[in-house]
Amino acid sequence: MSKKASIGVTGLAVMGRNLARNLARHGHTVALHNRSEQRTRDLVEQFGDEGEFIPAYSAREFVDALERPRQVVIMVKAGRPTDAVIEEFAPLLEPGDVIVDAGNAHFADTRRREAALREQGLHFVGTGVSGGEEGALHGPSIMPGGSKESYESLGPLFEDISAKVDGEPCCTHVGADGAGHFVKMVHNGIEYADMQLIAESFDLLRGAAGYEPAQIAEVFRNWNTGRLDSYLIEITSQVLAHTDAGTGKPFVDIVTDQAEQKGTGRWTVQIGLDLGVPISGIAEAVFSRSLSGSADLREAARGLGGPARTPLSPLSGSEASAFADDVEQALYASKVVAYAQGFNQIQAGATEYGWDIDLGKVASIWRGGCIIRAKFLNDITAAYADEPGLPTLLTSGGFRKAVEDAQDSWRSVIATAVRLGIPTPGFSTALAYYDGLRAERLPAALVQGQRDYFGAHTYRRVDKGGSFHTAWATDDRAESTA
Protein backbone atom coordinates (compact mmCIF):
# COMPACT_ATOMS: atom_id res chain seq x y z
CA MET A 1 0.00 0.00 0.00
CA SER A 2 1.40 3.42 -0.94
CA LYS A 3 2.29 5.87 1.79
CA LYS A 4 -0.42 8.31 2.86
CA ALA A 5 -0.02 11.95 3.83
CA SER A 6 -0.65 13.12 7.40
CA ILE A 7 -2.01 16.42 6.11
CA GLY A 8 -2.92 18.02 2.79
CA VAL A 9 -2.76 21.61 1.56
CA THR A 10 -5.00 22.90 -1.21
CA GLY A 11 -4.23 26.40 -2.50
CA LEU A 12 -0.55 26.64 -3.31
CA ALA A 13 0.01 30.36 -3.88
CA VAL A 14 2.59 32.14 -1.71
CA MET A 15 1.11 31.19 1.67
CA GLY A 16 -0.09 27.65 0.95
CA ARG A 17 3.09 26.70 -0.87
CA ASN A 18 5.29 27.80 2.01
CA LEU A 19 3.06 26.26 4.65
CA ALA A 20 3.24 22.95 2.76
CA ARG A 21 7.04 23.23 2.53
CA ASN A 22 7.25 24.06 6.24
CA LEU A 23 5.21 20.95 7.09
CA ALA A 24 7.37 18.78 4.81
CA ARG A 25 10.59 20.21 6.23
CA HIS A 26 9.35 19.12 9.67
CA GLY A 27 9.04 15.54 8.47
CA HIS A 28 5.31 15.44 7.71
CA THR A 29 4.15 13.89 4.47
CA VAL A 30 2.04 16.50 2.69
CA ALA A 31 -0.56 15.98 -0.02
CA LEU A 32 -0.65 18.89 -2.46
CA HIS A 33 -3.48 20.30 -4.54
CA ASN A 34 -4.27 23.53 -6.34
CA ARG A 35 -7.13 24.54 -8.62
CA SER A 36 -4.74 25.13 -11.51
CA GLU A 37 -2.33 22.23 -11.77
CA GLN A 38 0.75 24.25 -12.62
CA ARG A 39 1.28 25.50 -9.07
CA THR A 40 1.35 21.90 -7.81
CA ARG A 41 3.83 20.87 -10.50
CA ASP A 42 6.01 23.91 -9.77
CA LEU A 43 6.14 23.17 -6.06
CA VAL A 44 7.20 19.57 -6.60
CA GLU A 45 9.71 20.55 -9.28
CA GLN A 46 11.33 23.36 -7.28
CA PHE A 47 11.07 22.10 -3.72
CA GLY A 48 10.29 18.39 -4.02
CA ASP A 49 13.59 17.49 -2.33
CA GLU A 50 12.68 19.37 0.88
CA GLY A 51 10.48 16.56 2.19
CA GLU A 52 7.76 14.09 1.29
CA PHE A 53 5.05 15.47 -0.97
CA ILE A 54 2.19 13.62 -2.66
CA PRO A 55 0.96 15.77 -5.57
CA ALA A 56 -2.69 15.37 -6.51
CA TYR A 57 -4.43 16.73 -9.57
CA SER A 58 -8.04 16.16 -8.61
CA ALA A 59 -10.02 16.52 -5.40
CA ARG A 60 -10.61 12.76 -5.25
CA GLU A 61 -6.91 11.98 -5.72
CA PHE A 62 -6.06 14.51 -2.98
CA VAL A 63 -8.54 13.08 -0.47
CA ASP A 64 -7.45 9.51 -1.22
CA ALA A 65 -3.84 10.47 -0.50
CA LEU A 66 -4.66 11.38 3.12
CA GLU A 67 -4.46 9.27 6.30
CA ARG A 68 -7.68 9.04 8.33
CA PRO A 69 -8.98 11.09 9.96
CA ARG A 70 -8.10 13.34 7.03
CA GLN A 71 -6.73 16.82 7.65
CA VAL A 72 -7.23 19.22 4.75
CA VAL A 73 -5.79 22.73 4.93
CA ILE A 74 -7.40 25.27 2.60
CA MET A 75 -5.20 28.28 1.80
CA VAL A 76 -7.06 30.17 -0.92
CA LYS A 77 -8.53 33.63 -1.38
CA ALA A 78 -11.01 34.39 1.40
CA GLY A 79 -14.75 34.63 0.66
CA ARG A 80 -16.41 32.87 -2.25
CA PRO A 81 -13.30 30.88 -3.29
CA THR A 82 -13.16 29.31 0.19
CA ASP A 83 -16.81 28.27 -0.08
CA ALA A 84 -16.14 26.85 -3.55
CA VAL A 85 -13.28 24.73 -2.23
CA ILE A 86 -15.32 23.52 0.76
CA GLU A 87 -18.18 22.58 -1.59
CA GLU A 88 -15.74 20.59 -3.70
CA PHE A 89 -14.06 18.70 -0.85
CA ALA A 90 -16.69 18.25 1.88
CA PRO A 91 -18.74 15.63 -0.04
CA LEU A 92 -15.60 13.52 -0.39
CA LEU A 93 -14.80 13.55 3.34
CA GLU A 94 -16.13 11.39 6.19
CA PRO A 95 -17.27 12.07 9.76
CA GLY A 96 -14.29 12.89 11.96
CA ASP A 97 -12.27 14.43 9.12
CA VAL A 98 -10.97 17.95 9.62
CA ILE A 99 -11.08 20.91 7.22
CA VAL A 100 -8.83 23.81 8.18
CA ASP A 101 -9.36 27.22 6.60
CA ALA A 102 -6.05 29.00 7.10
CA GLY A 103 -6.91 32.02 4.92
CA ASN A 104 -7.96 35.42 6.20
CA ALA A 105 -11.67 34.57 6.47
CA HIS A 106 -14.24 36.74 8.19
CA PHE A 107 -15.03 35.04 11.52
CA ALA A 108 -18.78 35.20 10.82
CA ASP A 109 -18.20 33.12 7.66
CA THR A 110 -16.18 30.70 9.77
CA ARG A 111 -19.01 30.36 12.29
CA ARG A 112 -21.45 29.69 9.46
CA ARG A 113 -19.18 27.12 7.80
CA GLU A 114 -18.35 25.42 11.11
CA ALA A 115 -22.04 24.98 11.97
CA ALA A 116 -22.88 23.60 8.51
CA LEU A 117 -19.97 21.16 8.43
CA ARG A 118 -20.61 20.02 12.02
CA GLU A 119 -24.01 18.77 10.76
CA GLN A 120 -22.06 16.47 8.42
CA GLY A 121 -19.82 15.27 11.26
CA LEU A 122 -16.82 17.22 9.94
CA HIS A 123 -14.59 19.43 12.07
CA PHE A 124 -14.10 22.86 10.56
CA VAL A 125 -11.20 24.82 11.98
CA GLY A 126 -10.91 28.50 11.07
CA THR A 127 -7.27 29.29 11.67
CA GLY A 128 -5.47 32.60 11.67
CA VAL A 129 -1.99 32.41 10.21
CA SER A 130 0.32 35.39 10.30
CA GLY A 131 3.86 36.02 9.20
CA GLY A 132 3.47 36.48 5.47
CA GLU A 133 5.38 34.41 2.95
CA GLU A 134 8.53 34.06 5.07
CA GLY A 135 6.62 33.29 8.25
CA ALA A 136 4.64 30.54 6.53
CA LEU A 137 7.92 28.90 5.56
CA HIS A 138 10.05 29.46 8.65
CA GLY A 139 7.40 29.51 11.39
CA PRO A 140 4.23 31.59 11.52
CA SER A 141 2.05 32.50 14.45
CA ILE A 142 -0.95 30.18 14.23
CA MET A 143 -4.36 30.90 15.77
CA PRO A 144 -6.69 27.92 15.37
CA GLY A 145 -10.35 28.01 16.39
CA GLY A 146 -12.77 25.09 16.04
CA SER A 147 -13.43 22.18 18.39
CA LYS A 148 -11.06 21.13 21.15
CA GLU A 149 -11.20 17.65 19.68
CA SER A 150 -9.83 18.83 16.34
CA TYR A 151 -6.92 20.50 18.15
CA GLU A 152 -5.91 17.15 19.64
CA SER A 153 -4.75 15.97 16.21
CA LEU A 154 -3.98 19.32 14.55
CA GLY A 155 -2.32 21.00 17.53
CA PRO A 156 0.89 18.94 17.57
CA LEU A 157 1.35 19.50 13.81
CA PHE A 158 0.72 23.22 13.97
CA GLU A 159 2.80 23.70 17.10
CA ASP A 160 5.60 21.84 15.35
CA ILE A 161 5.69 24.22 12.37
CA SER A 162 4.94 27.46 14.23
CA ALA A 163 7.49 30.03 15.36
CA LYS A 164 9.02 29.41 18.79
CA VAL A 165 9.81 32.01 21.43
CA ASP A 166 11.72 30.89 24.54
CA GLY A 167 11.03 27.35 23.35
CA GLU A 168 7.26 27.90 23.36
CA PRO A 169 5.27 27.41 20.15
CA CYS A 170 3.45 30.45 18.80
CA CYS A 171 0.26 28.44 18.44
CA THR A 172 -2.61 27.72 20.77
CA HIS A 173 -6.21 26.63 20.53
CA VAL A 174 -7.80 30.08 20.72
CA GLY A 175 -11.44 29.06 21.23
CA ALA A 176 -14.43 27.47 19.52
CA ASP A 177 -15.71 27.99 15.95
CA GLY A 178 -14.70 31.47 14.67
CA ALA A 179 -12.45 32.47 17.61
CA GLY A 180 -9.24 31.88 15.66
CA HIS A 181 -10.29 34.08 12.77
CA PHE A 182 -11.63 36.72 15.15
CA VAL A 183 -8.27 36.91 16.90
CA LYS A 184 -6.46 37.02 13.55
CA MET A 185 -8.76 39.84 12.45
CA VAL A 186 -7.89 41.88 15.55
CA HIS A 187 -4.21 41.04 15.02
CA ASN A 188 -4.48 42.64 11.59
CA GLY A 189 -6.36 45.63 13.02
CA ILE A 190 -3.55 46.16 15.52
CA GLU A 191 -1.09 45.71 12.63
CA TYR A 192 -2.82 48.60 10.83
CA ALA A 193 -2.66 50.80 13.96
CA ASP A 194 0.99 49.99 14.61
CA MET A 195 1.95 50.70 10.98
CA GLN A 196 0.06 54.00 11.04
CA LEU A 197 1.81 55.12 14.24
CA ILE A 198 5.20 54.25 12.79
CA ALA A 199 4.33 56.13 9.59
CA GLU A 200 3.30 59.19 11.64
CA SER A 201 6.61 59.01 13.50
CA PHE A 202 8.42 59.06 10.17
CA ASP A 203 6.36 62.04 8.99
CA LEU A 204 7.12 63.96 12.19
CA LEU A 205 10.83 63.20 12.11
CA ARG A 206 10.95 64.43 8.55
CA GLY A 207 8.52 67.36 8.78
CA ALA A 208 9.40 68.70 12.21
CA ALA A 209 12.97 67.54 12.87
CA GLY A 210 14.04 67.88 9.24
CA TYR A 211 15.62 64.42 9.05
CA GLU A 212 16.15 62.67 5.71
CA PRO A 213 14.81 59.11 5.24
CA ALA A 214 18.27 57.58 5.69
CA GLN A 215 18.65 59.40 9.02
CA ILE A 216 15.19 58.28 10.09
CA ALA A 217 16.18 54.72 9.18
CA GLU A 218 19.03 55.13 11.67
CA VAL A 219 16.66 56.48 14.34
CA PHE A 220 14.39 53.46 13.87
CA ARG A 221 17.38 51.11 13.94
CA ASN A 222 18.28 52.63 17.27
CA TRP A 223 14.72 52.37 18.60
CA ASN A 224 14.77 48.74 17.60
CA THR A 225 17.38 48.06 20.25
CA GLY A 226 15.04 49.25 23.01
CA ARG A 227 11.45 48.78 24.17
CA LEU A 228 10.10 49.32 20.61
CA ASP A 229 12.07 46.31 19.34
CA SER A 230 9.70 44.76 16.77
CA TYR A 231 9.48 43.32 13.30
CA LEU A 232 7.57 46.38 12.02
CA ILE A 233 10.19 48.85 13.30
CA GLU A 234 12.94 46.66 11.85
CA ILE A 235 11.41 46.47 8.36
CA THR A 236 10.53 50.18 8.45
CA SER A 237 14.19 50.97 9.01
CA GLN A 238 15.10 48.82 6.02
CA VAL A 239 12.44 50.37 3.77
CA LEU A 240 13.61 53.87 4.72
CA ALA A 241 17.26 53.02 4.10
CA HIS A 242 16.48 51.75 0.61
CA THR A 243 17.39 53.92 -2.39
CA ASP A 244 15.53 53.56 -5.68
CA ALA A 245 18.01 52.23 -8.23
CA GLY A 246 16.40 54.01 -11.16
CA THR A 247 16.26 57.54 -9.73
CA GLY A 248 18.74 57.51 -6.87
CA LYS A 249 15.97 58.90 -4.66
CA PRO A 250 14.89 57.44 -1.34
CA PHE A 251 12.56 54.56 -2.14
CA VAL A 252 9.86 56.05 0.11
CA ASP A 253 9.74 59.13 -2.16
CA ILE A 254 9.05 57.24 -5.36
CA VAL A 255 6.11 55.22 -4.00
CA THR A 256 2.57 56.57 -4.51
CA ASP A 257 1.31 57.83 -1.15
CA GLN A 258 -1.93 55.85 -1.27
CA ALA A 259 -2.09 52.95 1.18
CA GLU A 260 -4.17 50.00 0.05
CA GLN A 261 -6.04 47.45 2.12
CA LYS A 262 -7.52 44.03 1.63
CA GLY A 263 -10.25 44.34 4.25
CA THR A 264 -9.25 42.80 7.58
CA GLY A 265 -8.65 46.22 9.18
CA ARG A 266 -12.04 47.40 7.97
CA TRP A 267 -13.70 44.27 9.39
CA THR A 268 -12.05 44.93 12.75
CA VAL A 269 -13.55 48.41 12.86
CA GLN A 270 -16.98 47.22 11.70
CA ILE A 271 -17.02 44.58 14.44
CA GLY A 272 -15.67 47.08 16.96
CA LEU A 273 -18.68 49.26 16.19
CA ASP A 274 -21.06 46.30 16.47
CA LEU A 275 -19.61 45.34 19.84
CA GLY A 276 -19.48 48.94 21.05
CA VAL A 277 -15.74 48.75 21.76
CA PRO A 278 -13.81 51.99 21.20
CA ILE A 279 -10.94 50.89 18.97
CA SER A 280 -10.18 54.38 17.77
CA GLY A 281 -6.50 53.66 17.01
CA ILE A 282 -7.43 50.91 14.55
CA ALA A 283 -10.28 53.01 13.11
CA GLU A 284 -8.00 56.01 12.51
CA ALA A 285 -5.48 53.74 10.81
CA VAL A 286 -8.17 52.41 8.45
CA PHE A 287 -9.52 55.92 7.80
CA SER A 288 -5.99 57.21 7.19
CA ARG A 289 -5.53 54.60 4.47
CA SER A 290 -8.91 55.63 3.01
CA LEU A 291 -7.97 59.31 3.12
CA SER A 292 -4.63 58.60 1.46
CA GLY A 293 -6.45 56.74 -1.30
CA SER A 294 -9.00 59.52 -1.90
CA ALA A 295 -6.95 60.95 -4.74
CA ASP A 296 -9.59 63.20 -6.29
CA LEU A 297 -10.64 64.64 -2.95
CA ARG A 298 -7.03 65.30 -1.97
CA GLU A 299 -6.38 66.97 -5.32
CA ALA A 300 -9.42 69.22 -4.86
CA ALA A 301 -8.33 70.17 -1.32
CA ARG A 302 -4.62 70.63 -1.98
CA GLY A 303 -4.73 74.45 -1.91
CA LEU A 304 -6.55 74.75 1.43
CA GLY A 305 -4.88 77.18 3.82
CA GLY A 306 -2.81 76.10 6.81
CA PRO A 307 0.72 76.08 8.18
CA ALA A 308 3.52 75.28 5.77
CA ARG A 309 5.00 71.90 6.45
CA THR A 310 8.37 73.20 7.60
CA PRO A 311 9.58 73.98 11.11
CA LEU A 312 9.14 77.67 11.99
CA SER A 313 12.77 77.73 12.98
CA PRO A 314 15.04 74.87 11.93
CA LEU A 315 16.00 72.59 14.82
CA SER A 316 19.63 72.32 15.87
CA GLY A 317 21.17 68.84 15.93
CA SER A 318 20.58 68.44 19.66
CA GLU A 319 17.02 69.81 19.42
CA ALA A 320 16.23 67.39 16.60
CA SER A 321 17.65 64.55 18.64
CA ALA A 322 15.57 65.58 21.68
CA PHE A 323 12.49 65.77 19.45
CA ALA A 324 13.21 62.26 18.17
CA ASP A 325 13.30 61.06 21.80
CA ASP A 326 9.91 62.71 22.36
CA VAL A 327 8.53 60.96 19.27
CA GLU A 328 9.77 57.65 20.64
CA GLN A 329 7.82 58.31 23.84
CA ALA A 330 4.70 59.33 21.90
CA LEU A 331 4.96 56.25 19.70
CA TYR A 332 5.34 53.96 22.69
CA ALA A 333 2.39 55.45 24.57
CA SER A 334 0.14 55.43 21.47
CA LYS A 335 1.12 51.86 20.79
CA VAL A 336 0.14 50.78 24.30
CA VAL A 337 -3.27 52.39 23.71
CA ALA A 338 -3.74 50.66 20.34
CA TYR A 339 -2.89 47.24 21.80
CA ALA A 340 -5.04 47.90 24.89
CA GLN A 341 -7.98 48.64 22.59
CA GLY A 342 -7.34 45.53 20.48
CA PHE A 343 -7.19 43.24 23.52
CA ASN A 344 -10.40 44.81 24.84
CA GLN A 345 -12.03 43.99 21.50
CA ILE A 346 -10.95 40.36 21.77
CA GLN A 347 -12.42 40.22 25.28
CA ALA A 348 -15.67 41.76 24.02
CA GLY A 349 -15.83 39.24 21.14
CA ALA A 350 -15.20 36.38 23.56
CA THR A 351 -18.06 37.57 25.79
CA GLU A 352 -20.43 38.07 22.85
CA TYR A 353 -19.75 34.74 21.16
CA GLY A 354 -19.10 32.60 24.25
CA TRP A 355 -15.42 31.93 23.58
CA ASP A 356 -13.03 31.19 26.41
CA ILE A 357 -10.06 33.21 25.14
CA ASP A 358 -6.94 33.54 27.27
CA LEU A 359 -5.70 37.05 26.44
CA GLY A 360 -2.26 36.40 27.91
CA LYS A 361 -1.89 33.33 25.73
CA VAL A 362 -2.90 35.35 22.66
CA ALA A 363 -0.20 37.91 23.49
CA SER A 364 2.27 35.08 23.96
CA ILE A 365 1.60 33.47 20.54
CA TRP A 366 2.01 36.88 18.87
CA ARG A 367 5.54 37.20 20.29
CA GLY A 368 6.98 35.34 17.30
CA GLY A 369 6.18 34.56 13.69
CA CYS A 370 3.54 37.21 13.06
CA ILE A 371 3.71 40.69 11.59
CA ILE A 372 3.22 42.42 14.95
CA ARG A 373 5.82 40.30 16.75
CA ALA A 374 7.61 42.45 19.25
CA LYS A 375 9.49 42.44 22.52
CA PHE A 376 6.58 44.50 23.87
CA LEU A 377 4.33 41.42 23.68
CA ASN A 378 6.37 39.81 26.47
CA ASP A 379 5.18 42.65 28.70
CA ILE A 380 1.56 42.16 27.62
CA THR A 381 1.84 38.43 28.29
CA ALA A 382 3.22 39.20 31.75
CA ALA A 383 0.53 41.82 32.44
CA TYR A 384 -2.27 39.29 31.85
CA ALA A 385 -0.39 36.62 33.84
CA ASP A 386 -0.20 39.02 36.81
CA GLU A 387 -3.86 40.03 36.54
CA PRO A 388 -6.01 37.78 34.31
CA GLY A 389 -9.07 40.05 34.65
CA LEU A 390 -7.15 43.21 33.77
CA PRO A 391 -9.71 45.79 32.53
CA THR A 392 -7.19 47.50 30.27
CA LEU A 393 -3.47 47.21 29.69
CA LEU A 394 -3.24 50.88 30.63
CA THR A 395 -3.88 50.10 34.30
CA SER A 396 -1.30 47.34 34.60
CA GLY A 397 1.74 48.41 36.61
CA GLY A 398 4.53 48.61 34.01
CA PHE A 399 2.41 50.10 31.23
CA ARG A 400 0.75 52.57 33.57
CA LYS A 401 4.09 53.98 34.66
CA ALA A 402 5.58 54.00 31.15
CA VAL A 403 2.60 55.85 29.70
CA GLU A 404 2.50 58.32 32.58
CA ASP A 405 6.21 58.96 32.10
CA ALA A 406 5.71 59.43 28.34
CA GLN A 407 2.92 61.94 28.74
CA ASP A 408 4.78 65.22 28.55
CA SER A 409 6.57 64.14 25.38
CA TRP A 410 3.38 62.67 23.92
CA ARG A 411 1.44 65.92 24.43
CA SER A 412 4.32 68.06 23.21
CA VAL A 413 4.78 66.01 20.01
CA ILE A 414 1.07 66.28 19.18
CA ALA A 415 1.15 70.02 19.90
CA THR A 416 4.11 70.42 17.52
CA ALA A 417 2.30 68.40 14.88
CA VAL A 418 -0.81 70.55 15.21
CA ARG A 419 1.27 73.74 15.00
CA LEU A 420 3.07 72.56 11.86
CA GLY A 421 0.00 71.07 10.19
CA ILE A 422 1.36 67.52 10.23
CA PRO A 423 -1.54 65.07 10.55
CA THR A 424 -1.13 62.63 13.45
CA PRO A 425 -4.54 60.95 13.70
CA GLY A 426 -3.07 57.86 15.37
CA PHE A 427 -1.14 59.74 18.07
CA SER A 428 -3.99 62.19 18.65
CA THR A 429 -6.76 59.63 18.97
CA ALA A 430 -4.63 57.55 21.32
CA LEU A 431 -4.10 60.51 23.62
CA ALA A 432 -7.79 61.47 23.43
CA TYR A 433 -8.72 57.90 24.42
CA TYR A 434 -6.29 58.00 27.33
CA ASP A 435 -7.63 61.34 28.53
CA GLY A 436 -11.19 60.14 28.00
CA LEU A 437 -10.65 57.04 30.12
CA ARG A 438 -9.03 58.89 32.99
CA ALA A 439 -11.49 61.84 33.02
CA GLU A 440 -13.47 62.38 36.22
CA ARG A 441 -16.46 63.58 34.15
CA LEU A 442 -17.05 63.54 30.42
CA PRO A 443 -19.24 65.90 28.38
CA ALA A 444 -21.40 62.85 27.64
CA ALA A 445 -23.72 64.28 30.31
CA LEU A 446 -24.47 67.18 27.97
CA VAL A 447 -25.06 64.77 25.08
CA GLN A 448 -27.64 63.00 27.27
CA GLY A 449 -29.33 66.36 27.91
CA GLN A 450 -29.42 67.10 24.16
CA ARG A 451 -30.90 63.67 23.43
CA ASP A 452 -33.57 64.16 26.04
CA TYR A 453 -34.35 67.66 24.69
CA PHE A 454 -34.95 66.69 21.08
CA GLY A 455 -36.15 63.11 21.44
CA ALA A 456 -37.29 62.50 25.02
CA HIS A 457 -34.64 59.81 25.14
CA THR A 458 -34.35 60.16 28.95
CA TYR A 459 -31.29 60.33 31.18
CA ARG A 460 -30.05 58.94 34.47
CA ARG A 461 -29.05 61.17 37.39
CA VAL A 462 -25.90 61.08 39.49
CA ASP A 463 -27.87 61.46 42.75
CA LYS A 464 -30.69 58.90 42.46
CA GLY A 465 -31.67 55.79 40.52
CA GLY A 466 -34.11 55.45 37.62
CA SER A 467 -34.58 57.20 34.29
CA PHE A 468 -35.85 60.75 33.92
CA HIS A 469 -37.23 63.14 31.33
CA THR A 470 -37.45 66.91 31.46
CA ALA A 471 -40.42 68.59 29.75
CA TRP A 472 -38.18 70.92 27.73
CA ALA A 473 -41.05 72.49 25.74
CA THR A 474 -42.91 73.65 28.88
CA ASP A 475 -42.17 76.77 30.88
CA ASP A 476 -41.60 74.94 34.15
CA ARG A 477 -39.37 72.25 32.60
CA ALA A 478 -40.69 69.78 35.11
CA GLU A 479 -38.83 66.53 35.52
CA SER A 480 -40.68 63.22 35.50
CA THR A 481 -39.56 59.64 35.94
CA ALA A 482 -39.57 57.69 32.74
Ligand SMILES: NC(=O)C1=CN([C@@H]2O[C@H](COP(=O)(O)OP(=O)(O)OC[C@H]3O[C@@H](n4cnc5c(N)ncnc54)[C@H](OP(=O)(O)O)[C@@H]3O)[C@@H](O)[C@H]2O)C=CC1
Ligand atom coordinates in the same frame (compact mmCIF):
# COMPACT_ATOMS: atom_id res chain seq x y z
N1 LIG B 1 -0.17 36.92 1.51
C1 LIG B 1 -0.04 37.07 2.81
O1 LIG B 1 0.92 37.68 3.33
C2 LIG B 1 -1.06 36.49 3.72
C3 LIG B 1 -2.21 35.89 3.22
N2 LIG B 1 -3.11 35.32 4.06
C4 LIG B 1 -4.32 34.69 3.53
O2 LIG B 1 -3.96 33.41 3.01
C5 LIG B 1 -4.80 33.07 1.88
C6 LIG B 1 -3.91 32.77 0.68
O3 LIG B 1 -3.16 33.94 0.41
P1 LIG B 1 -2.09 33.98 -0.78
O4 LIG B 1 -1.21 32.79 -0.70
O5 LIG B 1 -1.50 35.34 -0.72
O6 LIG B 1 -2.93 33.75 -2.09
P2 LIG B 1 -4.16 34.56 -2.77
O7 LIG B 1 -4.99 35.20 -1.71
O8 LIG B 1 -3.62 35.37 -3.85
O9 LIG B 1 -5.00 33.32 -3.38
C7 LIG B 1 -4.51 32.56 -4.44
C8 LIG B 1 -4.91 31.12 -4.26
O10 LIG B 1 -6.35 30.99 -4.20
C9 LIG B 1 -6.75 30.04 -5.18
N3 LIG B 1 -8.11 30.33 -5.63
C10 LIG B 1 -8.64 31.53 -5.93
N4 LIG B 1 -9.93 31.40 -6.28
C11 LIG B 1 -10.24 30.07 -6.20
C12 LIG B 1 -11.41 29.31 -6.42
N5 LIG B 1 -12.55 29.89 -6.78
N6 LIG B 1 -11.34 27.98 -6.25
C13 LIG B 1 -10.20 27.39 -5.85
N7 LIG B 1 -9.05 28.05 -5.63
C14 LIG B 1 -9.08 29.39 -5.80
C15 LIG B 1 -5.75 30.21 -6.28
O11 LIG B 1 -5.78 29.13 -7.17
P3 LIG B 1 -5.21 29.31 -8.67
O12 LIG B 1 -3.72 29.14 -8.54
O13 LIG B 1 -5.86 28.22 -9.42
O14 LIG B 1 -5.61 30.67 -9.13
C16 LIG B 1 -4.48 30.28 -5.46
O15 LIG B 1 -4.07 29.02 -5.01
C17 LIG B 1 -5.73 34.26 1.69
O16 LIG B 1 -6.93 33.99 2.36
C18 LIG B 1 -4.99 35.41 2.38
O17 LIG B 1 -5.84 36.42 2.85
C19 LIG B 1 -2.88 35.23 5.41
C20 LIG B 1 -1.75 35.77 5.95
C21 LIG B 1 -0.77 36.48 5.18
Ligand SMILES: O=C(CO)[C@H](O)[C@H](O)COP(=O)(O)O
Ligand atom coordinates in the same frame (compact mmCIF):
# COMPACT_ATOMS: atom_id res chain seq x y z
O1 LIG C 1 -2.72 38.91 7.16
C1 LIG C 1 -1.69 39.51 6.97
C2 LIG C 1 -0.60 39.50 7.97
O2 LIG C 1 -0.92 38.84 9.11
C3 LIG C 1 -1.52 40.34 5.75
O3 LIG C 1 -0.22 40.79 5.68
C4 LIG C 1 -2.51 41.43 5.79
O4 LIG C 1 -3.71 40.90 5.24
C5 LIG C 1 -2.15 42.62 4.96
O5 LIG C 1 -3.30 43.37 4.94
P1 LIG C 1 -3.53 44.62 3.99
O6 LIG C 1 -3.22 44.16 2.59
O7 LIG C 1 -4.96 44.95 4.21
O8 LIG C 1 -2.56 45.68 4.47
